[in-house]
Every structure is written in C-alpha cells, then in structure tokens.
Amino acid sequence: MAISDWQAKRRSAARQEIVDAAWSLAREHGLAGLSLRDVARHVGMAAPSLYSYFDSKNALFDAMFADGNRAILAMEWPKAGKDVRGTLRNTIGFFVRQAVADPVRHQLLAERTIPGFAPSEESYALAGQVYGLLTRPLEEVANPSQDDLDLITTVITGLINQHLANDPGGSRWVRLIDDAADLLVPRLEARAKPTTRRRRQAMS
Incomplete structure (x- = not known):
C-alpha cells in the first residue's frame, strides 16, 4: 500500500472516530450542547488537532448529517406491499420508527x-436518496403526485413530533401508524396502477 493511501485511510478513520464521538455526546447532551473541545477530549485529541479534520462546528455537523443519512440508507428499506394500504403502512412505519429510535x-x-447550519450539496444529495425510500415503494403501486407525497411526509412528521414531544419511549403515537396510513388509502388508491387494482380485486 502506498504511503499516501495509508495516510488517507488513517485520516478517514480518524474523521469517522470524531463523528462517532460527536453523535455519542450529542445523544447525551443534545445537539446544542455539542462542543468541539468536548469532542476532542472524548477521542483523546488536543482541540487544535481536531481543527485539522473539521475547521468548524458546522463542518462537523455536515459530516454527521451525511453519516446519519448513510445509516438510514444502510437499513432494510421499506418495500412495496401487495396493495396501496400495505405499502403506505410499510413506508410510514419505517420512517416513523427509525426517527423515534434515534431522536x-x-x-x-x-x-x-441549529442556527446557521445548512448541509453541503454532497451531504444533501444523500438526503435525496433517503427521500427515495419514501417515493420508490409508493411509485410501484400508484402514481402519487407531489401533493400526495407532501401529505404523506406531513403525516410522518406529525407522528414523529407528537411522539418525541409528548411520549418519548412510549407507544401512544407509534401505535397509530397503521391508522394514520389508512387515512391516506382512498387518496392513493385513486391513483393506483392497473396492476395494483387487479391484484386487489383478486384478493377481494
């Protein structure tokens, strides 16, 4: 292995260790309480040395943003169900459960x-891939409009926010996932693909 390759791998490993430490501290003290000095101390590094990896807190947040999206992409993706109802339940359930598992x-x-923080174009592209986890299964069974997708994300966000604000660790809103998904079934079934309609009729 060339020295430059070894150095690049070592630097990449160090960056990941810093990101992992940042997540650990953020989960303990909150995102607002995260400081580069504490992160440096957590990994046994002098604070000035950490700046050679991340020149600002926002740069670290950007790396965490990318890392968080990669973690979701590595999960078992929501799959299209046999019909619109099953697909909505799978999709909404996936997004709600992964969010409440890691607030x-x-x-x-x-x-x-985080005031002043915006993800870089590269990191935001990963968020676009995560959004694909929402659209892809639905597009297998229906032809959702952007308004449909916006409404679905609103339901997802509402369930997540209600859970985190009012019943973290509980099940009051998580147990409503299927009921919430079912409210959207008539809207999506109006745009169901012919193959989905035939499959549903065969099951009736």
Whole structure:
C-alpha cells in the first residue's frame, strides 16, 4: 500500500472516530450542547488537532448529517406491499420508527434546530436518496403526485413530533401508524396502477 493511501485511510478513520464521538455526546447532551473541545477530549485529541479534520462546528455537523443519512440508507428499506394500504403502512412505519429510535439523528436530519447550519450539496444529495425510500415503494403501486407525497411526509412528521414531544419511549403515537396510513388509502388508491387494482380485486 502506498504511503499516501495509508495516510488517507488513517485520516478517514480518524474523521469517522470524531463523528462517532460527536453523535455519542450529542445523544447525551443534545445537539446544542455539542462542543468541539468536548469532542476532542472524548477521542483523546488536543482541540487544535481536531481543527485539522473539521475547521468548524458546522463542518462537523455536515459530516454527521451525511453519516446519519448513510445509516438510514444502510437499513432494510421499506418495500412495496401487495396493495396501496400495505405499502403506505410499510413506508410510514419505517420512517416513523427509525426517527423515534434515534431522536437526535432525526433532529439533525429533519429539523432546523441549529442556527446557521445548512448541509453541503454532497451531504444533501444523500438526503435525496433517503427521500427515495419514501417515493420508490409508493411509485410501484400508484402514481402519487407531489401533493400526495407532501401529505404523506406531513403525516410522518406529525407522528414523529407528537411522539418525541409528548411520549418519548412510549407507544401512544407509534401505535397509530397503521391508522394514520389508512387515512391516506382512498387518496392513493385513486391513483393506483392497473396492476395494483387487479391484484386487489383478486384478493377481494
């Protein structure tokens, strides 16, 4: 292995260690309480040395934003069901459950909780791939409009926010996932693909 390759891998490993430490501290103290000095101390590094990897807190947040989206992309993706109802339940359930399982990641990826922070174009592209997890299964069974997708994300966000604000660790809103999805079934079934309609009729 060339020295330059070894150095690049070592630097990449160090950056990931810093990102992992940042997540650990953010989950303990909140995103607002994250400081580069604490992160440096957590990884056994002098604060000035950390700046050679991330020149600002926003640069670290950007790396965390990318890392969080990659973590979601690595999960088992929601799959299209046999019909619109099953697909909506799978999709909404996936997004709600991954968010409530890691509230801090959800806050960084989906809420504007950090003043002045905006993800880089490269990191935001990963968020676009995550959005594909929402659209792809639905487009297998229907032809959703952008308004349909916006309404679905509103339902997802509402369930997540209600859970995190009022019943973290509980099930009051999580257990409503299927009921919430079913409210959207008539709207999406109006745009169901012919193959989906035939499959539904065969099951009736």
